[in-house]
Amino acid sequence: MIPKEVFKFFADLIYDRSGMVYLEKDYYRLESRIKDMVKLFEVEDTQALYWLFKEKITPDMEAVLNNISTNNETFFFRDIKPFKTLTNFVIPELEKVYPNDPLKIWSCACSSGQEPYSILMSIDSDLPPKNFQLTSVDASDISKKILEKAKSGIYNGLDVQRGLPIDLLMKYFTQLETGDWQIAKKIMNKVLFSEFNLLTGNYPANKYHIIFCRNVLIYQDVKNKSDVINHIYSALKPGGYMFLGNGESLISIESDFKRVTFEGMTIYQKEKKATL
Ligand SMILES: C[S@@+](CC[C@H](N)C(=O)[O-])C[C@H]1O[C@@H](n2cnc3c(N)ncnc32)[C@H](O)[C@@H]1O
Numbered sequence: 001m002i003p004k005e006v007f008k009f010f011a012d013l014i015y016d017r018s019g020m021v022y023l024e025k026d027y028y029r030l031e032s033r034i035k036d037m038v039k040l041f042e043v044e045d046t047q048a049l050y051w052l053f054k055e056k057i058t059p060d061m062e063a064v065l066n067n068i069s070t071n072n073e074t075f076f077f078r079d080i081k082p083f084k085t086l087t088n089f090v091i092p093e094l095e096k097v098y099p100n101d102p103l104k105i106w107s108c109a110c111s112s113g114q115e116p117y118s119i120l121m122s123i124d125s126d127l128p129p130k131n132f133q134l135t136s137v138d139a140s141d142i143s144k145k146i147l148e149k150a151k152s153g154i155y156n157g158l159d160v161q162r163g164l165p166i167d168l169l170m171k172y173f174t175q176l177e178t179g180d181w182q183i184a185k186k187i188m189n190k191v192l193f194s195e196f197n198l199l200t201g202n203y204p205a206n207k208y209h210i211i212f213c214r215n216v217l218i219y220q221d222v223k224n225k226s227d228v229i230n231h232i233y234s235a236l237k238p239g240g241y242m243f244l245g246n247g248e249s250l251i252s253i254e255s256d257f258k259r260v261t262f263e264g265m266t267i268y269q270k271e272k273k274a275t276l
Pocket residue numbers: 017018019020070071072073074075078108109110111112115140141142143146196197198199213214215216245
């Protein structure tokens with residue numbers, strides 16, 4: 001049985017570092033994560049782990065905390081609609097405003113990479129070759145461990161059965177001797193992965209045409225959510241678009257984003273340049 005003050009200590013620490021909220025009713029979800037850390041740090045029990053973290057948190061300990069406290073659920077072409085909206089509406093709209101510009105996209109909570117790779121497979125499959133040539137994707141996450149998987153571009157049989165159409169599996173993946181599947185270099189080489197904490201990172205200004213920020217803000221409180229949304233707004237170019245997750249919205253968030261609906265899918269647009 002883990003003492004309540006140990007749960008509270010780790011819940012507060014996680015909130016402090018990643019903004020993820022674990023309320024008292026959610027403590028049961030922390031139980032196995034705390035026990036995993038007991039094994040990993042080879043301490044006697046959860047109380048000893050508490051004292052270890054209370055004394056000093058090294059960067060390695062922080063990385064472990066980020067790795068174990070995050071929910072990395074993701075899959076290829078998650079919810080499908082965003083990827084259709086991207087190629088059928090958003091990119092053609094942006095091309096009118098930024099013709100021949102290199103297209104900069106950011107997947108800012110990319111987990112194991114399925115999201116940025118799905119973005120690039122969509123652009124390569126559905127748009128003329130010029131669009132793919134002009135696109136580059138930055139992809140980031142708070143968890144070092146999940147980024148290692150993303151960078152490897154290697155997925156097991158279960159991963160490739162989730163959301164990935166068979167023709168795209170055949171077109172973009174090679175099966176390795178282990179039975180796993182590796183995504184084509186053509187796609188991989190277009191993604192630059194890096195570690196980035198949405199709460200504490202230094203956001204670039206006016207850099208991206210499109211930002212995917214999906215299924216990460218659901219774990220944040222209103223204050224953090226609001227800060228992240230407003231940073232994303234600044235990181236977009238004028239007229240740029242933000243995608244949120246299915247079921248996520250800007251309700252109760254104050255921002256300058258304009259809601260745009262395309263075939264039933266809501267996306268969010270930064271104010272256009274005065275001349276547009
Ligand atoms: C549920 S996954 C969503 C992945 C992908 N965007 C999707 O929709 O399928 C959420 C990701 O957000 C990351 N994350 C959580 N808190 C974060 C933070 N403060 N900064 C950056 N990434 C964070 C987690 O590590 C996890 O990989």
